[in-house]
Amino acid sequence: xxxxxxxxxxxxxxTYIKRLxxxxxxTTTLILTACSKKSDxxxxxxxxxxxxxxxxxxxxxxxxxxxxxxxxxxxxxxxGEQFSISRLQYFxxxxxxxxxxxxxxxxxQDSSYFLIQxxxxxxxxxxxxVPEGDYTSLTFTLGVDSxxxxxxxxxxxxxxxxxxxxxxxxxxxxxxxxxxxxFFKFEGNSGVITDDANGDPTGKKQFKYHIGFFGGYSAPTLxxxxxxxxxxxTAGIAKVRKDRQSNIHLFVDVMKVFNGKxxxxxxEYPNVMFGDFTAKIAANFAEMFRHDHTEN
Amino acid sequence: MNxxxxxxxxxxxxFILACKKDIPIKEEIEKFLGFQKPINFxxxxxxxxxxxxxxxxxxxxxxxFYEPRLSRNNTITCGSCHxxxxxxxxxxxxxxxxxxxxxxxxxxxxxxxxxxxxxxMWGGGVYDLDLQPIVPITTHExxxxxxxxxxxxxxxxxxxxxxxxxxxxxxxxxxARFMKALSQFMLMCVSSNSKYDKVMRKEAGVxxxxxxxxxxxLFKQKCASCHSEPxxxxxxFRNNGxxxxxxxxxxxxxxxxxxxxxxxxxxxxxxxxxxxxxYMHDGRFLSLAGVLEHYNSEVQQTPNLDPLLKQANRLGIxxxxxxxxxxxxxxxxxxxxxxxxNTLLSEQ
Numbered sequence: 001x002x003x004x005x006x007x008x009x010x011x012x013x014x015t016y017i018k019r020l021x022x023x024x025x026x027t028t029t030l031i032l033t034a035c036s037k038k039s040d041x042x043x044x045x046x047x048x049x050x051x052x053x054x055x056x057x058x059x060x061x062x063x064x065x066x067x068x069x070x071x072x073x074x075x076x077x078x079x080g081e082q083f084s085i086s087r088l089q090y091f092x093x094x095x096x097x098x099x100x101x102x103x104x105x106x107x108x109q110d111s112s113y114f115l116i117q118x119x120x121x122x123x124x125x126x127x128x129x130v131p132e133g134d135y136t137s138l139t140f141t142l143g144v145d146s147x148x149x150x151x152x153x154x155x156x157x158x159x160x161x162x163x164x165x166x167x168x169x170x171x172x173x174x175x176x177x178x179x180x181x182x183f184f185k186f187e188g189n190s191g192v193i194t195d196d197a198n199g200d201p202t203g204k205k206q207f208k209y210h211i212g213f214f215g216g217y218s219a220p221t222l223x224x225x226x227x228x229x230x231x232x233x234t235a236g237i238a239k240v241r242k243d244r245q246s247n248i249h250l251f252v253d254v255m256k257v258f259n260g261k262x263x264x265x266x267x268e269y270p271n272v273m274f275g276d277f278t279a280k281i282a283a284n285f286a287e288m289f290r291h292d293h294t295e296n
Numbered sequence: 297m298n299x300x301x302x303x304x305x306x307x308x309x310x311f312i313l314a315c316k317k318d319i320p321i322k323e324e325i326e327k328f329l330g331f332q333k334p335i336n337f338x339x340x341x342x343x344x345x346x347x348x349x350x351x352x353x354x355x356x357x358x359x360x361f362y363e364p365r366l367s368r369n370n371t372i373t374c375g376s377c378h379x380x381x382x383x384x385x386x387x388x389x390x391x392x393x394x395x396x397x398x399x400x401x402x403x404x405x406x407x408x409x410x411x412x413x414x415x416x417m418w419g420g421g422v423y424d425l426d427l428q429p430i431v432p433i434t435t436h437e438x439x440x441x442x443x444x445x446x447x448x449x450x451x452x453x454x455x456x457x458x459x460x461x462x463x464x465x466x467x468x469x470x471x472a473r474f475m476k477a478l479s480q481f482m483l484m485c486v487s488s489n490s491k492y493d494k495v496m497r498k499e500a501g502v503x504x505x506x507x508x509x510x511x512x513x514l515f516k517q518k519c520a521s522c523h524s525e526p527x528x529x530x531x532x533f534r535n536n537g538x539x540x541x542x543x544x545x546x547x548x549x550x551x552x553x554x555x556x557x558x559x560x561x562x563x564x565x566x567x568x569x570x571x572x573x574x575y576m577h578d579g580r581f582l583s584l585a586g587v588l589e590h591y592n593s594e595v596q597q598t599p600n601l602d603p604l605l606k607q608a609n610r611l612g613i614x615x616x617x618x619x620x621x622x623x624x625x626x627x628x629x630x631x632x633x634x635x636x637x638n639t640l641l642s643e644q
Contacts, residue, residue, distance in 0.1 A: 177422070179421060276553060
């Protein structure tokens with residue numbers, strides 16, 4: 001009998017504890033939710049209230065990840081040409097962000113030049129500081145603006161140093177003979193390239209796209225500077241706060257170089273460095289950038 | 297006073313004389329005047345405020361100008377193709393002769409009065425003296441090196457450590473310091489002591505001869521619209537009617553891609569012609585006579601020919617034999633022996 005009561009009591013106690021736990025958990029969750037809501041109102045936009053923001057340039061090739069010297073598993077463009085990639089690097093500059101309310105912040109120019117190098121994962125982030133806020137749009141330049149392209153030598157430091165990364169045959173991005181920077185450098189190999197003067201006379205079947213030109217110092221030249229606008233509303237706005245690292249994750253699809261609105265065949269244009277065709281390729285750049293998500 | 301005393305005195309006297317001679321020379325060397333604008337020249341284009349010429353900076357620039365480490369295999373210096381005795385050109389070479397006997401496509405231009413230059417190279421493309429040396433350093437047919445390597449090599453040489461320190465305050469070797477030092481040397485390559493300059497500055501006792509004066513008058517009528525005084529170039533790019541070369545060098549067009557720039561080249565200065573033959577962007581004329589005859593009878597109607605070379609339906613500029621003699625007499629007055637003999641600008 002007592003034994004029965006004990007069991008009953010135990011059951012009651014167990015149920016009570018279970019309920020209590022559930023209630024406690026529920027309450028805690030409520031409190032926590034309330035807390036997180038309370039600590040995350042959109043901060044007032046103040047130019048001096050800076051917090052970290054990064055923009056990640058995640059290079060991809062169509063439906064595949066970017067791999068260098070992928071001779072065992074070639075990429076294929078819309079024209080059916082197979083190719084491998086040996087170099088990809090480009091300048092990102094003049095980063096600007098705009099909040100839901102329409103407040104725009106331009107990152108200080110001196111901290112706004114980034115060289116994204118495909119073979120060095122550490123360079124894929126452009127890390128800047130912007131005021132705390134909720135940002136719905138991102139703007140940046142692919143290339144180096146004309147003002148900075150004509151700056152005195154003292155201002156050309158870091159990635160803009162003409163000595164950086166060796167000569168322009170290698171990873172260097174400064175063009176000496178026609179003073180300025182290469183904005184976008186994309187090289188690789190394709191079996192479709194001929195061995196004559198219209199292709200690669202060295203027989204290495206290399207393609208080279210070095211796209212630059214900022215409009216000229218005094219006489220006007222081609223202007224291949226491209227301003228890229230990214231709407232963040234669909235894939236996730238950037239909530240920039242001091243205690244967090246908001247990261248706007250972009251996919252950069254280099255396949256669009258070939259398959260963009262000015263699509264072309266490697267066999268017809270294996271080398272584009274300076275000529276009117278650079279403008280055709282530069283017109284494909286905007287299509288390369290796609291906002292995948294934002295990590296807040 | 298005996299014989300011994302005389303000997304001692306004589307020797308002392310010799311020392312004193314020797315010392316006396318030394319003192320003014322030393323003072324002259326120590327008194328570095330920096331960049332001086334000749335009074336008959338306009339204001340320079342170069343922004344000196346950003347890179348004032350100092351003795352230490354100039355000396356560093358001079359050492360770098362004559363430094364073979366600027367080339368890939370440490371064989372060629374800037375001075376190899378810009379020889380002072382040829383007014384800093386490569387005398388006797390139609391096109392520049394670079395590393396491993398490679399030949400370029402253009403005639404090595406003089407390093408002269410660059411402080412007044414708005415654009416560099418025969419075909420433009422470079423508009424800041426501080427960025428110009430990157431071109432010959434990196435060009436395959438010239439020094440075939442890259443800037444990064446040059447700086448690494450320079451950093452490893454002890455003498456440069458001290459030179460960078462005295463020129464810029466610390467031992468750090470940066471691109472900007474390297475380029476600025478080279479600029480300081482090149483800016484000091486001012487040629488302004490020709491007979492012409494002395495006549496213009498009304499220096500005592502210097503006047504044109506009758507032939508030179510006639511030549512000057514002809515020059516002002518027929519040449520000065522492009523080769524404007526006192527630099528004897530207006531710095532513009534023009535097509536002077538040369539036959540198109542076998543390699544079809546399109547000049548300024550290669551830098552601008554504007555079709556109206558095809559076959560235009562920078563108007564060269566006429567100073568120091570005696571030392572700078574051969575002439576034109578590809579060094580095709582070996583003598584001044586060849587150049588004058590080109591303007592007289594060989595100008596060709598190629599795209600973008602300068603309108604000044606086709607007036608009243610006549611190609612070129614009519615120059616009689618007599619005109620050519622007088623013009624030549626005047627052009628000789630533009631030679632500046634002080635410039636090519638200035639030891640300050642020589643390899644030390």
